[in-house]
Amino acid sequence: MSENFMLQIMDISKIFGYGFLGRIKFPAVDRVSLNMEDEPKIFTIAGESGCGKTTLARIILGMIEPSSGTLLYKNKNMQKFSSKDKMLFLKEVQGVFQDPYDTFNPLKRVETYLYEAARNLLGLKDYGEASKYIDDTLKFMGLSLKDVKGKYPREFSGGEPLLKIRILRR
Ligand SMILES: Nc1ncnc2c1ncn2[C@@H]1O[C@H](COP(=O)(O)OP(=O)(O)OP(=O)(O)O)[C@@H](O)[C@H]1O
Ligand SMILES: [Mg+2]
Numbered sequence: 698m699s700e701n702f703m704l705q706i707m708d709i710s711k712i713f714g715y716g717f718l719g720r721i722k723f724p725a726v727d728r729v730s731l732n733m734e735d736e737p738k739i740f741t742i743a744g745e746s747g748c749g750k751t752t753l754a755r756i757i758l759g760m761i762e763p764s765s766g767t768l769l770y771k772n773k774n775m776q777k778f779s780s781k782d783k784m785l786f787l788k789e790v791q792g793v794f795q796d797p798y799d800t801f802n803p804l805k806r807v808e809t810y811l812y813e814a815a816r817n818l819l820g821l822k823d824y825g826e827a828s829k830y831i832d833d834t835l836k837f838m839g840l841s842l843k844d845v846k847g848k849y850p851r852e853f854s855g856g857e858p859l860l861k862i863r864i865l866r867r
Contacts, residue, residue, distance in 0.1 A: 702769070703735040704757065709766035711752050725752040726763070735771070751794075758792045759783070788818050801850040808846050 711726040713719075726749040733740050742750050755761045757768065759775065768775040770786060778786065794800060801807065808831075815827040832842040 701735045702732045703771060704733040705767075705769040705772075706731050706753075706757070707767040707769070709753070709756060709763045709768065711749070711756060711761070712764040725749045726756065728766070729753060730766075754792065758790065759786070760792075798850055803850055805849070806846075807848055807850055807853065808842070811845070 707730050709726055709729045710724060713723045713725050715721050715723060729749075742753065744750055752761070756763045759778075762776075770778075770790075773782060775786075801810065811831045812824075812827055815821040815830055819830070821827040821830055828842060835841050835845060
């Protein structure tokens with residue numbers, strides 16, 4: 698087994714408080730440890746409803762802080778990430794949640810996200826250059842910029858909005 702890990706989750710817990718003043722404590726994630734190797738792989742976390750999968754995913758994405766434990770991304774402690782580390786992490790890791798329609802603002806055209814991603818994450822500031830990159834990538838997926846332009850999230854099928862993720866990952 699490789700010792701080269703992309704992600705190391707070490708003894709992570711998340712305790713939520715509810716009831717009066719949050720006095721009743723509930724462990725949504727209870728001392729989870731696992732390693733993901735730094736190589737292309739599909740890694741699945743399965744478990745019954747409410748066992749803490751989404752909470753763990755939100756911790757990994759930095760959306761919520763764990764109550765205890767340590768997370769290492771590429772051997773760096775994620776709780777001590779500098780803003781540059783955070784930016785690099787966001788370039789490499791994208792979350793896709795259970796409902797893809799939740800990810801997008803229904804009043805914002807989908808191409809806006811594609812141009813924002815091309816500019817902010819790939820440094821393509823020139824409109825023509827960004828358009829070409831987006832078009833090439835969409836064509837790779839069997840679509841084109843012409844098919845997408847002017848459309849809102851509801852005008853796509855359930856899987857199509859996830860193209861943004863593919864664009865970032867290519
Ligand atoms: N913000 C929160 N405050 C309090 N409790 C929470 C919060 N978020 C999740 N929980 C609780 O933590 C537990 C784990 O929730 P989580 O959403 O992580 O489950 P899950 O494994 O993703 O479930 P599912 O398969 O249904 O999506 C649940 O009991 C849930 O009610
Ligand atoms: Mg869930």
